Amino acid sequence: MRRRRGEFADDEYVVVRCRPHWRALAWPVLVLFVFAAGLGVLLAALPATVKPVGTWVLVAVFAFLAVALVLLPVLRWASTTYTITSRRIMVRTGLLRRAGVDVALNRVSEVSYRRSLADRLFGSGTVLVATHGPTPLQLRSVPDLAGVRRVLGELVYVADAEQYRDM
Structure with a gap:
């Protein structure tokens, strides 16, 4: 196990090291699947008259929501x-x-x-x-x-x- 200099005393040893339980990632992954399905349905139902701009707007909204509701909780889990x-x-x-x-x-x-x-x-x-x-x-x-x-x-x-x- 890698030890950072100054993190532990000479006679100190690690007994347990863990992250929060993996089930903390269940909701972000479920949200990602629901958002991806919703984005696919919305892109398929998008009228041709608003296609180029509407597509980019939908993708931008999806990307923002994915970062806020999926990526941030995953990073929070990984950094704890x-x-x-x-x-x-x-x-x-x-x-x-x-x-x-x-x-x-x-x-x-x-x-x-x-x-x-x-x-x-x-x-x-x-x-x-x-x-x-x-x-x-x-x-x-x-x-x-x-x-x-x-x-x-x-x-x-x-x-x-x-x-x-x-x-």
């Missing part, structure tokens, strides 16, 4: 990563303007989860990490929710035990 290391939880988002949140495991006070019916069908869900801060950290649409919760619970337990041992 959840990383759990032996010391912390890292969330990275954004393509052009990157943002990140790091939470040390010894600052975690509670790990809980939320699952909708669709989440249960796909084995995904939202992990809520309560810290000593005001708002909990939310990892949305995490694939293999049960495995991530188990690993996170074990790591928090070990970090908590080490914290009390050092006192």
Whole structure:
């Protein structure tokens, strides 16, 4: 695994690295198919009197809607990563303007989860990490929710035990 200089401590290692569940891409792909079918129907039904200009207008509207409703959600999905290391939880988002949140495991006070019916069908869900801060950290649409919760619970337990041992 490639490590960026300064990203991890010497004794820190990656336990889980994932993106949001692939089902987050289902709606954008469905929208793309519906738009493509709609564009085909509209181009076929376009009167010959407005053909050259009307065709370009329809294609431009389709391209704008496709970028807004398909490409942006796909890029948002592709640029979001959840990383759990032996010391912390890292969330990275954004393509052009990157943002990140790091939470040390010894600052975690509670790990809980939320699952909708669709989440249960796909084995995904939202992990809520309560810290000593005001708002909990939310990892949305995490694939293999049960495995991530188990690993996170074990790591928090070990970090908590080490914290009390050092006192």
